[in-house]
Amino acid sequence: MNYNIKEVRGLQLAVQNVEKGYEGRRVLKNVTFDVDSHEFICILGHSGCGKSTLLNLIAGFLQPDSGSVTVNGVPVKGPSKSRGVVFQDHALFPWYKVIDNIAFGPEVQGKSKAEAMEIAHKYLKLVGLEDYAEHLPDQLSGGMKQRVGIARALASGPDILLMDEPFGALDVLTREMMQKELLRIWLELRPSVLFITHSLSEAVYLADRIMVMKDGDVAGEFRVTMDRPRSNQHPEFIGLMREIQKLLTDE
Amino acid sequence: MNYNIKEVRGLQLAVQNVEKGYEGRRVLKNVTFDVDSHEFICILGHSGCGKSTLLNLIAGFLQPDSGSVTVNGVPVKGPSKSRGVVFQDHALFPWYKVIDNIAFGPEVQGKSKAEAMEIAHKYLKLVGLEDYAEHLPDQLSGGMKQRVGIARALASGPDILLMDEPFGALDVLTREMMQKELLRIWLELRPSVLFITHSLSEAVYLADRIMVMKDGDVAGEFRVTMDRPRSNQHPEFIGLMREIQKLLTDE
């Protein structure tokens, strides 16, 4: 839809020397990296190493203690619809039905009610929950909530998609379906994606580049050059898996 | 500790012809299965197929619309400390520090404050969060919360452990560590375990028996006979993976 516009502007995200701590305990220590427009980046790292914190900084929810987060050179001062977020704990609006949760973005961005509903239905179908449009979030299973969260973020058409373990609560099948859909959407709309996951193979399957975090630092970056769709039998796939596994396991 | 006592009583959980629905939509359709004492059962199934609902019935939070859930022949009428639960959404007490969350069980079960604290510290260490004893749940990362939830359930020494995707938010490394710890505890204390997971390999790695659910029904059961610790190179492992994968993928 707004493919062209995005193609033109191209989004350049830069995280430079960012430090961030809570109550004096430093969580992020001098993190630096760039995200090119249309790039798909996966972030791997141990529980508690600061992945969500980093995402929150990029989303504009937190401000770095030092260093900077910029988009096209402009410091991120707060959240914006150009940076869509899928939250680790879903963060669905409990008072809205599933369909209204998804229509929220289009609606507040000025689309007409009908248009917003149409978009919402499209993405609801995409995540396989057509039958649950009229349910309240509280009436959904864990995996369903997660999918609604993804549909909601997608429906508002962000330039950067920040996803915090979006497929964590999904079974293998649903997960594969969602991975494929995400890639399809990414290829169609070409947002930049920052994707936190604990699944190594998922990272290799999806990413242009994989960032491994350790203890608040970027411990390594891996570029994935295979064509998509990728097979886990591909030598690069296997090689990357091994390499990254080693980095993660190393003490 | 109370190993002997449990050995003697042995817990027999029976789910018989259970139906359960919300607002007329049937979610569980005639589910029947047994859990032997000390048995480790993993449940696999697509998002929304009714796994959590089943767990809630066994925990005593819900009552079946028809059929019965019995423990040693006695119908389950409500929750009990003999059935410990790890919740999909953690359900930590936000007003208690991590250590007090874990000490909750021992404390309400009549242990002295000091004893309860000792137990809590033991399990906190087990999940690798010694440094976070004084944090509030809200100050933890997603994976950390999940581990506290596990520690809390373990600390109250249940006879049956009901775990709803307990390792979903953990990175590979932490996950492996937790799997090993869980097995160790299970071998030491011998509770029955009902473990919901989306990871096929995790199920095969852990379970005595794997139950695959589909659309509110038990679609298949698989007994795992390999000795522990198991290797994913073991032919039975590979065979089971393939078989279950097929069952799950079949339409």
Add this chain to the structure above:
Amino acid sequence: MSKMPDSLVASKALVSAKGGRMLRKKKTWVDNGLLPVVVFFLLWEAVSTLNGRFAFFNPIFLPAPSAIVREAWYLAKTGLIASSIAASTARILVGFAIGMVCAIAVGVLMNKYSRVDYWLSPILNLLGPIPALALLPIFIIWFGIGEFPKILLIAWTTFIPVLTNTLDGLRSVNPTLIRSALSLGASERHIFFKVIFPSAVPSIFVGAQVSLGLGFSALIVSEMMGAKSGLGYIIVDARNYFKMSNMFVAIVLIGLEFSFFSYLLKRLERRMVTWRKNGMRSAVEK
């Protein structure tokens, strides 16, 4: 995982026996809330009748409901009751509405701008507890004895509890939901109407419930100034001339009127807040 909003209880009930039970409970509470009231009045009547026989105390201490009804009938014939209910209801409703709107508006401003909070909070702490009776002469001085000061007094009394509860409601919004909305492109207005407000609504209703009751207190004081009818007027008159049975008539009318409005508020709340789980009772199915 298994809690369901009230609004769904009804449909659920059509299906399972369990649901049926829950529906009955709900219905009883709402519809048959009359039974306890009836029993209450019957007991009271019985006590009064016994007293009439054994003369434990002078019946003016606690007139029987039947005596109150007789008294009410007597007053009704003079037209006083009808006009009083009309006048008081109008005053309460207008004052209550103004107080609510102002409280919510001020609450939102205080929540949003910490400057406003900083300046207003201590002043409201000073002015908030000024009792209506102390305001009365000041209001008469400033605003005369017409309808305006009466309504203002009720609005003022309504204002504080609603404000306090509104502020609490606003404070307890889940911040992740606000983050979520902001990233979806919500403007401040959207954040307010689609996130903060829905989330604060339950608290606001609690404030409204409290304020509604207080409104009747303020009514009495306000009807001290120049009213010719009104439930407050009946009470003041009864107090001045020891008409205890009139006093009880007015009290019972206030109780009934409040119950009615309170019921409407609860209906409205149930309609607006379909999504909220009811803690304890929905934790475990029995």
Add this chain to the structure above:
Amino acid sequence: MSKMPDSLVASKALVSAKGGRMLRKKKTWVDNGLLPVVVFFLLWEAVSTLNGRFAFFNPIFLPAPSAIVREAWYLAKTGLIASSIAASTARILVGFAIGMVCAIAVGVLMNKYSRVDYWLSPILNLLGPIPALALLPIFIIWFGIGEFPKILLIAWTTFIPVLTNTLDGLRSVNPTLIRSALSLGASERHIFFKVIFPSAVPSIFVGAQVSLGLGFSALIVSEMMGAKSGLGYIIVDARNYFKMSNMFVAIVLIGLEFSFFSYLLKRLERRMVTWRKNGMRSAVEK
């Protein structure tokens, strides 16, 4: 993920500049809440002084703060202020405490047993809105004019808002937490003290805040009956004898006393509810 309880703001502040900013804000609000009050009184003084010069209205209608202080000093010399504050404070505190305890107890019972709720709710709806002024003569008949009816009146006034808020707090406990506690072997007592109560505490504090303000209204009415001192007594006396400046003295004293107690309540709340996030303001760091 990044919100932190108030209690931690202080320690955080020791570290980062940002934290420092937040700390200052907090401190300002609490400690320098005095500035707005001072400005308020200065403005008032200015208006009164201007009025003194241009005589817009009769100054007894709005005495200047300096005049009020003078009046207060005059009253203080007679010992009336000291004894009034002492007497009123005692009455408020005792009545407030009784009302709170009863409201919480009744709230818990109503939440727990739907029977109790069923029977009590409609009755409380009938009795709840009875204004203190209407209860006054009835209380005098039943209980005389000693301390008992005074305290009872304050307790009654305190009761309803705290009950309403308590019920709401209890209703909004997250049911999963109750499930969680039950599976850990918690008894009903534990559930109440370790889950329901902590979760309802914020709501109870809101009720307490509202009730505290109402307590002063009830105080006035209660001190109409045969009190020899008390802030309410001063107001009633001032009203009867048209001593507007005494009225303002009492009003200001009530405002200050309420502010003080309200501050204590907030301190206590902040101490008891360290875990609660403050919605809007903690959503996004600026």
Add this chain to the structure above:
Amino acid sequence: ACGSGGSPGNAAEPDGSSTPNASDVKNDGIELKQFTLVGVRDAQISSQQIIADKKGYFKEEGLEVTSQLIESGPDIGPMVAGGSAPISIQTNFMDIILKSNNVGVKIVAPLAQIAGTQAVVGGKHLELKSAKDLEGKTIGVPNGADVVIAIDNMAKELGVDAKKIKYVNLAPSDAVTALEKGDIDAMAAWEPFITKAIQGGGKFLFSGTKSELPDKQGDVNWMSVHTTIQVTDDFLKKNPNTIKAVLRALNKATDFINNNREEAIKILSPELRLTEAELTEIMNRNVYSMEVNDNYLNDSNGEAVGSYLKSVGNIRELQDPKSYHDLSLLKEVAPELVKAELK
């Protein structure tokens, strides 16, 4: 304070009566030495009570009276009814109302004719060429107040159509404010509000006993109401000698007020929270006397009063003065004061 707290004065059978200190001072077997006498902080109601207290007249009679002054007169009714004011001072109208509620209470003596303090005050801008100009004007008055009798009688005598006067229900203190602000044309009330209203720029128009209206100047008899001391039936039965002692003390106080007015005012002024000047004026409008005379029996307790009280709904039925009087004790104490008999 006292009240339900078990202070002896409030209970019907306090310990004082069980151990009468017969050896004390002079007494005719006083049954109850310690008790509370409840009055109103108001010059017409409680002047004698305060003087008797301050001058030690109660003590001289062997009594230890706690003199309690209530801020709001209407509360005495419930107190009498509830038993917390077995002996009290208020107007005889209250007794009529109590009697109609079947509260067993008896007036044992009148204390003062206070119709002079029940008055109407005009606002700053009220111009009256004749009383008839009051038609169409707004008067602030508590609904059903006694002082309306005076207005009705004035209207009758001066040919004013009382129906054309507009009334606004206002408590006296509020009426003072409203009058000064010009929200009402006149107010009808009692002291000290009359004096306060005049200080605020109001003009005295007329009272129950005196008129300054253009068409009628001087003494009038438009109203009659008395302050009285009353006791509950129970108290009367158990403590006749105590009551007699109280009457003696109040009689002394009455004499003192009438003979040493200036000194009385000095004593009363701080108690009543009024300046001496205000109090002088107020007290001049009252006639302090415990005399039971024609005026008391036929005017203050006459049929006209009953009819008025009934017409405004303050009582249901007319009450026979006999049913709420027991003047026998007064007759024993000071027979010269009882100049007329109840018929």
